[in-house]
Amino acid sequence: MSLSDRLLVRTCRREATDRTPIWFMRQAGRYLPEYRAVRAKASLLEICHDPSLATEVTLQPVRRFAIDAAIIFADILLPFEPLGLGLSFQAGEGPVIAKPIRTEEDVADLPDINAEADLGHILEALRLVRAELSDDIALIGFAGAPFTLASYAIEGGSSRNFVKTKQLMYRYPEVWNELLGRLAAIIGTYLAAQVRAGADVVQLFDSWVGALSPADYRRFVLPHSTRALELAGGAGAPTIHFGTGTTTLLEDMAGAGSDVIGVDWRIPLDEAWRIFPDRAIQGNLDPTLLFAGERAIRTQVAEILRQAGGRPGHIFNLGHGILPETPIANVQAMVDAVHEPPR
């Protein structure tokens, strides 16, 4: 089967298909016992550095569920390693960046990096996964978007209010633009390299961009996300552009040029689709609903499919990643509900 015949790819291109493709953000993760078994022996970064372990973990959810894509096991912050920012993950605390970016000098000191040389372990994992993956299953590559990556780099980790990030953005817009320009080039070429290594589709995660007003998004972020997507799209695979809390940004995000826009549960799918009718749409079940009973899950899946209205171009997904404590039976119930919608 050629790349362009896979269900997910055809849906990204808004071709008519006989069913709705399905995958989940963070589908390989802690809610799976087979993932926890690997993590008992290897840290997150060790898995990412070992293409055969990364391949194993990437394939786990595809073996378990009838889903239409594997997403390469990686972390959006991996480019921080060759950039020399001192990335680590502390139990219960999330990512820690030992050498955050705060000044013009910090930005100037960033080394040039090259995806083939510096993130080759991820590209190798993509090749291994593609070789093992059933022919009809798509392989998804991904990267963090310039704003979201910059927020981690500047804050030194996760953040609630993004004070340091916005402080740099508002006070030193030239430094900000220099940093986001560098990140956009890195991200865009990294995504293109993932396509060359076998990714059928690539997703740009701007998970935290919903912290911005539309005016700030247009001024400080849109040009850089546009550039990253342009570089990624040059490799020939469809692109997905995702964020949370983005209701007021969707029109501008569509302007960044991806084939697909991913939305969270805060906006009904049909309302979102009215904002960007010329793109495919991905979403949007609230991942916390997977802690409810099977009936509530089936009802909401049906509601999402009703909102999608059978139009070409809907990829079923959650509105954000699967949470670690999610019961597997409920993920299965969601998959079944998408495959067998009520008549």
Next chain:
Amino acid sequence: MSLSDRLLVRTCRREATDRTPIWFMRQAGRYLPEYRAVRAKASLLEICHDPSLATEVTLQPVRRFAIDAAIIFADILLPFEPLGLGLSFQAGEGPVIAKPIRTEEDVADLPDINAEADLGHILEALRLVRAELSDDIALIGFAGAPFTLASYAIEGGSSRNFVKTKQLMYRYPEVWNELLGRLAAIIGTYLAAQVRAGADVVQLFDSWVGALSPADYRRFVLPHSTRALELAGGAGAPTIHFGTGTTTLLEDMAGAGSDVIGVDWRIPLDEAWRIFPDRAIQGNLDPTLLFAGERAIRTQVAEILRQAGGRPGHIFNLGHGILPETPIANVQAMVDAVHEPPR
């Protein structure tokens, strides 16, 4: 001056005024050295329990800035003390609830509380503040909304994904409705008591309700917020209904019946006002913009006033509370910019 002549009150009622009233969420707080001096001697809960200290802290920002309202110094979680939930604040960790609410029994075990008897220290502080406050300055009372209070009570503290909260909501809707019904009655009567103690206006903080989809908001929250506002409004003072990340909820929030809707910076003021044209509006400068330079602040104040378009019913405020590290000079610059808009 009678209550109904104060600028803030007239603006809540969308009467024409000769200028835009201004106050800030968390205007009494850590960014003020005089507040930190009080906190060096007394904890947050100690201040709340001491009406004379609470009065002092409430008046601090009014002495410093030409603002149009004092907001009583308190915390939305104070009702958890008479409810027996074991409220404390741990340095750097935020609130901790020792006995969270998780089951039907936990809800049934909640004692009946009475604002006059059980939160009398706050009512006494309101009376003291009113006696000291300049006659033209409004006094604002407040409470947490049913959803936001329930989220703290169920999670046992702050939360990112509200998993336990939504789990209770989705799995045990009867227990959820019982809990939110109890909270709505407590909140509504507490707000009404605050009005009787001298509050000119009361604000209902549903800070985290933006985590919900519109359908879930309508089903699980709207009836309870409506009830709380109904009870509060019965005391005769205008009501403000505020949340963050609420773009897709605004129409329903307006349905809950407050006089004013407070919005954050994620939605332009004019766009929000199109959704509820028959209400006053409060907002919406991004509090992180107070870390930028004076010019950026002046530009954004002018933009907000332009969006408000001189129509009656705009209360200038931030989109959320002032952050602890905010430079005072920038708060002053914002106040000046609202008072002397560019010609």
